[in-house]
Amino acid sequence: MIRVKDIPIATRWTMATNVLTRLVVALGYEPVSGTKVPSFRNSMFSAMSREIRAIADRYGMPRENASDLVQTLGAISVILFGPEFETRYIEGFPDEAVIRLTGCAMFREERMRDVTHHQVSSICQAYVEHAIQGLNPGYTITVTKARCRGDPYCEMVIGRKE
Numbered sequence: 001m002i003r004v005k006d007i008p009i010a011t012r013w014t015m016a017t018n019v020l021t022r023l024v025v026a027l028g029y030e031p032v033s034g035t036k037v038p039s040f041r042n043s044m045f046s047a048m049s050r051e052i053r054a055i056a057d058r059y060g061m062p063r064e065n066a067s068d069l070v071q072t073l074g075a076i077s078v079i080l081f082g083p084e085f086e087t088r089y090i091e092g093f094p095d096e097a098v099i100r101l102t103g104c105a106m107f108r109e110e111r112m113r114d115v116t117h118h119q120v121s122s123i124c125q126a127y128v129e130h131a132i133q134g135l136n137p138g139y140t141i142t143v144t145k146a147r148c149r150g151d152p153y154c155e156m157v158i159g160r161k162e
Contacts, residue, residue: 017082021106045126049134052076056135063135066158067092070099073131073141073158081106101154104147120148128156137161 007015055061055076062068070092077085084103091098106124125143132141141158145151 014082017080021081041123041126045130048127049130052080052131053134055079065094066097066139066160067094069132069135069139069158070097072135073128074099076131095160097158099156099158100145101147102152104154106148117148117150121146124148124154132158 056063056072061072061075063072070090074085074087074090085101086103087099087101090100104124106120106127121143124146128141128143132139138161139158140161141156143154143156145153145155147154
C-alpha cells in the first residue's frame with residue numbers, strides 16, 4: 001500500500017494545486033445574468049479572500065501599496081494554484097503595479113473541456129478582485145489582457161481605488 005510519505009513533496013503540491021484550481025473553476029462557475037455577480041461565487045471568493053488575508057498576516061507579507069500587493073498576490077497565487085502562476089514580469093510602483101503571466105493554472109486547453117473561455121475569465125476576475133480586496137481594500141485590480149480571451153499573456157494592473 002502506498003503512503004503519503006512515499007509520494008514526493010513536489011508531486012503532492014502539484015496534485016493539491018491542480019485539485020484546488022479545478023475546484024475553484026467548477027465552484028466558481030455559475031451562470032451570470034447581466035453584470036450581477038452570482039451570490040454563491042461572491043460568497044466563495046469572499047471566504048477565499050479572508051484566508052488570503054490570513055496567509056499574508058501569518059507570514060508578514062507586505063500589502064501597503066500597489067508594489068507590495070503585486071508581490072504578495074503573486075506569491076499567494078503560486079501557493080494556492082501552483083508554479084504556473086509564477087511570473088518573471090512584475091513591475092511595481094507605490095500607486096500602480098503590473099503583473100504579466102504567460103502561464104495560467106486556471107486556463108489550460110487540455111483541461112477546458114466543460115468550461116468556456118468566458119467562464120474562466122469571469123472566475124479569474126472574481127479571484128483577483130476578491131484577493132486584492134482581502135489584502136488591501138484601498139486598492140483595485142483590472143485585468144487588461146487575458147489568455148482565455150485570446151491574448152498572448154495575462155496582464156493585471158493594481159492601483160488605488162478612486
